[in-house]
Amino acid sequence: MKYPSFLILIALLWSGDANSQDHQHAYGKALTFPDIPGFKTLKCDLHQHTVFSDGEVWPSIRVMEALREGLDAISLTEHLEYQPHREDIPHPDRNRSYQLALEEARDHDLLIIHGSEITRNAPIGHSNAIFISDANALLDENAEVPFREAKKQGAFVFWNHPAWYAQNPDGNPILSDFQRTRIKNGELHGIEVINTFDYAEESLALALEHNLTIMGTSDxxxxxxxxxxxxxxxRPVTLVFAKERSARSLREALFEGRTVAVYNSLFVGRPEFLVPLLKACIKIHRVAYIPNTDILEVELENSSSSDLLFENQMGYTFYSKPPVFEIPAGKKILLQIKTLERKGKLDLRLKALGAYTAPKTQPVVTWELLPE
Ligand SMILES: [Zn+2]
Ligand SMILES: [Zn+2]
Structure with missing residues (x-):
């Protein structure tokens, strides 16, 4: 039987692809966010599980998933005190999950951060210690010990899913005396405002009140x-604004609070990082008046992998577009601004409706327009 030529071509492309792409895991659905002035934007998911605690997959799968989605750094934060697969997968060394991820990542461009989840009932709750050196040393009956030990190891520690209804039935975080003491002692540095599908405004309020780093994770x-x-x-991620793409810089940036938590079109962060990020996400291509009119045409491109929703905050209105509009991920749109007279320059001012710098507070982002 003779194969149609296009099938042979596909077969050739397929095999060529398989050879040249040997041991790569990238594919077409990568997360994309631009750098901001002065910093590299690192896409991180620093809260994940495998069969070495209550997850369902082997650690190498977490590495491959991260590469497929274009992440820069991950941490496998196994529950220290909750080991439901222990009968089938005994592992007296609690560093094993990290080591296996490191092995898989050796041939790849992905930072593997050593972490563990300190797991207690409310009011202590769950916390991740990352950038640890030995997970075994964090095991102790007394909950104060792992925090003290994590600090000794130089770890960055964040409070996980503070709004989790299994621990707080009204879905609101309660900052306990235990956590207050950890913050005072320099043993708790960050807080998840987005965990899995849940964004808790109350957790953001706690982050701002207690100067904790804003985190978003898939768990x-x-x-x-x-x-x-x-x-x-x-997946939800924490964008970390680091001086360079290294574990050292990532750790420094986390301690300095240089983050934005992102889940699809939802962005949560301090204005000094969130505003430059949104500004960098939108590239301005062509700015020119429609001939014989006072209508300024502006071509905008969303260079990120998130759909972005904006509301007009200018003194001028739009032609053939409502004041609230979306720029889909990776797409271009045309804005037509009725400036009433020809302008030499003006500011495009848009409120980012999916972005929050505080509960119910959305930032306004400005781009300078210079008509041709
Ligand atoms: Zn947890
Ligand atoms: Zn967890």
Missing amino acids: IHGLIDWDYLEKGNH
């Missing part, structure tokens, strides 16, 4: 594909 137990990608979503 994935199953497969990223099943929970997020095949539903048309990306």
Whole structure:
């Protein structure tokens, strides 16, 4: 039987692809965010599980998932005190999950951060210690010990899912005396404002009140594909603004609070990082008046992987576009601004409706327009 030539071509492309792409895991649905002035934007998911605690996959799968989605850094934060697979997968060395991820990542461009989840009932709750050197040393009956030990190891520690209804039935975080003491002692540095699908405004309020680093994580137990990608979503991530793409710079940036938590079109962060990020996400291409009119045409491109929703904050209105509009991820749109007279320059001012710098507070972003 003779194969149609296009099938042979596909077969050739397929095999060529398989050879040249040997041991790569990238594919077409990467998370994309621009750098901001002075910093590299690192896409991080620093809260994940594997079979070495209550997750469903082997650590190498977490590395491959991260590469497929274009992340820069991950941490496998196994529950220290909750080990439901212990009978089948005994592992007296609690560093094993990290070591296996490191092995898989050796041939790849992905930072693996050593972490563990300190796991207690309310009011202490769950916390991740990352940038640890030995997870075994964090095991102790007394909950104060792992925090003290994590600090000794130079770890960055953040409070996980503070609004989790299993621990706080009204879905609101309660800052306990335990956490107040940890913050005072320099043993707690960050807080998840986005965990899995949940953004808690109350957690953001706590972050701002106590000067904690704003975090977003997947807390994935199953497969990223099943929970997020095949539903048309990306996992939640923390964007970390680091001086360079290294574990050292990442750690420094976390301690300095240089982050924005992102889940699809939702952005949560301090204005000094969130505003430059949104500004960098939108590239301005062509700015010119329609001939014989006072209508300024501006071509905008969203260079990020998130759909962005904006509201007009200018003194001028738009032609053939409502004041609230979306720029889909990776797409270009045309704005037509009725400036009433020809302007030499003006500011495009838009409120980012999916972005929050504080509960119910959205930032206004400004781009300078210079008509041709
Ligand atoms: Zn947890
Ligand atoms: Zn967890």
